[in-house]
Amino acid sequence: MQRRFVLTLSCPDRPGIVHAVTSYLVNFGLDITEHQQFDDGRHGRLFMRTSFASESPELTVGHLAPAFAPVAAAFGMTWNLYDVSEQPRVLVMVSRFDHCLNDLIYRWRTNSLSAELVLVVSNHDDLRPMVEAAGLPFAHIAVTPETKPAAEAELLSLVSEYRVDLVVLARYMQVLSNELCKELEGRAINIHHSFLPSFVGAKPYHQAYERGVKLVGATAHYVTPDLDEGPIIEQEVIRVDHRPSPDDLVRVGRDAERVALARAVEWHCQRRVLLNGNRTIIFS
Numbered sequence: 001m002q003r004r005f006v007l008t009l010s011c012p013d014r015p016g017i018v019h020a021v022t023s024y025l026v027n028f029g030l031d032i033t034e035h036q037q038f039d040d041g042r043h044g045r046l047f048m049r050t051s052f053a054s055e056s057p058e059l060t061v062g063h064l065a066p067a068f069a070p071v072a073a074a075f076g077m078t079w080n081l082y083d084v085s086e087q088p089r090v091l092v093m094v095s096r097f098d099h100c101l102n103d104l105i106y107r108w109r110t111n112s113l114s115a116e117l118v119l120v121v122s123n124h125d126d127l128r129p130m131v132e133a134a135g136l137p138f139a140h141i142a143v144t145p146e147t148k149p150a151a152e153a154e155l156l157s158l159v160s161e162y163r164v165d166l167v168v169l170a171r172y173m174q175v176l177s178n179e180l181c182k183e184l185e186g187r188a189i190n191i192h193h194s195f196l197p198s199f200v201g202a203k204p205y206h207q208a209y210e211r212g213v214k215l216v217g218a219t220a221h222y223v224t225p226d227l228d229e230g231p232i233i234e235q236e237v238i239r240v241d242h243r244p245s246p247d248d249l250v251r252v253g254r255d256a257e258r259v260a261l262a263r264a265v266e267w268h269c270q271r272r273v274l275l276n277g278n279r280t281i282i283f284s
């Protein structure tokens, strides 16, 4: 049985990086199955994602990582090494709109999501029956301005209890505090229901209607303290004309939201998203 791994890295660009990485892989008798790199010449950094396989079923990240550390240190790399068989554990947060949650649950139930959904958290109890019917645990954490610190502490306790690797805000309509964003940095993805940077905030479809745009869309991005300003992972748009009302745009936009979020979650969980400042590199 083959064991499969993914190495992602970034470092100051210079000759010899690919040679050093492939020599390390050859030394372990590892077979490269996919390789992508991007040379960000404007910032002098190289970004790389390499997936590889081993015929030795007992070989683990525990063996590979210590051996790679000196290679990484020599080039000043920021790096991660993953065992592909260990799927990220995902906590999904939602308020009342269920279309993105439903889509993720369907992909999970049909094994077409490279992630393990482990818990759904909501600030309302409305979606408990649907979630529990899908065989997932549901936690209702009510949020008011007064209770937000306690609510966020309870969320972090669940993140630890369920050993969560990724939090997905699938139309969760509460603004996370700076402290919570810091705790979840690089491991929380939100779907914003507009084609950013247009129409940030809570009612983008009404803003879009008033502006008379001919494209509406959705943006999946990493969550940062600055609302809807995080690094963008994926965007989807749909052409519209003068006829749709704001409520029609809400309905039309659902497809863009669920598709953009599902793609972003899948790419993140396949280790295909690398951060480059406030931007992303997608090795899709």
Ligand SMILES: Nc1nc2c(c(=O)[nH]1)N[C@@H](CN(C=O)c1ccc(C(=O)N[C@@H](CCC(=O)O)C(=O)O)cc1)CN2
Residues within 6 Å of the ligand: 169, 172, 173, 174, 175, 176, 177, 181, 190, 191, 192, 193, 201, 202, 223, 224, 225, 226, 227, 228, 229, 230
């Ligand atoms: N720190 C962040 N928190 C959240 C982000 C983010 O980018 N950074 N994205 C939002 C989702 N979102 C838009 O995509 C959004 C959600 C909620 C609001 C808002 O103004 N909420 C009001 C309350 C609304 C309600 O109770 O229904 C508020 O929190 O006062 C704007 C944008 C998720 N969180």
